[in-house]
Amino acid sequence: AQSVAQPEDQVNVAEGNPLTVKCTYSVSGNPYLFWYVQYPNRGLQFLLKYITGDNLVKGSYGFEAEFNKSQTSFHLKKPSALVSDSALYFCAVRVGGGSQGNLIFGKGTKLSVKP
Amino acid sequence: EAQVTQNPRYLITVTGKKLTVTCSQNMNHEYMSWYRQDPGLGLRQIYYSMNVEVTDKGDVPEGYKVSRKEKRNFPLILESPSPNQTSLYFCASSFGAGGYTQYFGPGTRLTVL
Numbered sequence: 001a002q003s004v005a006q007p008e009d010q011v012n013v014a015e016g017n018p019l020t021v022k023c024t025y026s027v028s029g030n031p032y033l034f035w036y037v038q039y040p041n042r043g044l045q046f047l048l049k050y051i052t053g054d055n056l057v058k059g060s061y062g063f064e065a066e067f068n069k070s071q072t073s074f075h076l077k078k079p080s081a082l083v084s085d086s087a088l089y090f091c092a093v094r095v096g097g098g099s100q101g102n103l104i105f106g107k108g109t110k111l112s113v114k115p
Numbered sequence: 116e117a118q119v120t121q122n123p124r125y126l127i128t129v130t131g132k133k134l135t136v137t138c139s140q141n142m143n144h145e146y147m148s149w150y151r152q153d154p155g156l157g158l159r160q161i162y163y164s165m166n167v168e169v170t171d172k173g174d175v176p177e178g179y180k181v182s183r184k185e186k187r188n189f190p191l192i193l194e195s196p197s198p199n200q201t202s203l204y205f206c207a208s209s210f211g212a213g214g215y216t217q218y219f220g221p222g223t224r225l226t227v228l
Contacts, residue, residue, distance in 0.1 A: 032213060034216070036219075042222075043219040043220055043221045043222050046216045046218070049214060051214035090158060101163045101165050102160060102173060103160060103163075103217070104174070105150070105157045105158040105160075107156060
């Protein structure tokens with residue numbers, strides 16, 4: 001069965017410091033991996049995804065994520081955090097191939113960036 | 116403007132009173148899906164639809180129904196709501212499953228008393 005784990009409920013970072021939000025996954029085939037962000041009282045917005053190819057994926061707002069197949073991880077990173085990055089971040093996985101409709105989300109990690 | 120719309124945005128109802136939450140997209144997407152968001156549980160998929168007249172269960176389908184009679188609409192039906200269905204609901208759509216990016220609606224906050 002597919003699953004996604006976000007081991008940290010909350011990550012606290014000082015503005016200007018690098019940030020990492022962790023995600024590990026478990027699927028029975030090749031994964032499609034996604035990161036979404038949810039700002040307060042808003043819907044989810046797409047940040048980036050890994051389908052195939054380069055393990056380092058760059059996305060919106062300066063975020064990037066690295067796909068690590070051996071560690072089954074897809075951690076979200078940003079070199080320099082902004083206060084405006086404070087939000088709830090979700091990792092999601094789907095089995096590759098296009099025929100699988102089920103998308104599994106992690107429980108979310110609240111990122112708090114302090115000035 | 117490309118968007119996913121949901122109505123109503125907020126709804127307070129009572130146990131057992133049938134309700135429908137509508138979802139509509141204007142991007143000609145084939146894939147549509149419903150999720151519920153609960154504190155500490157993240158987003159869980161309720162139902163999804165790969166195309167018109169094609170629907171399938173997600174992880175938490177009990178107590179919900181859906182239909183996909185036309186491409187743009189994917190209503191969520193609660194025939195006999197119960198308090199444990201109090202939640203924040205999101206509709207999403209995409210061109211397909213696989214690696215396609217999903218676009219989310221603004222959410223519907225449902226309270227069942």
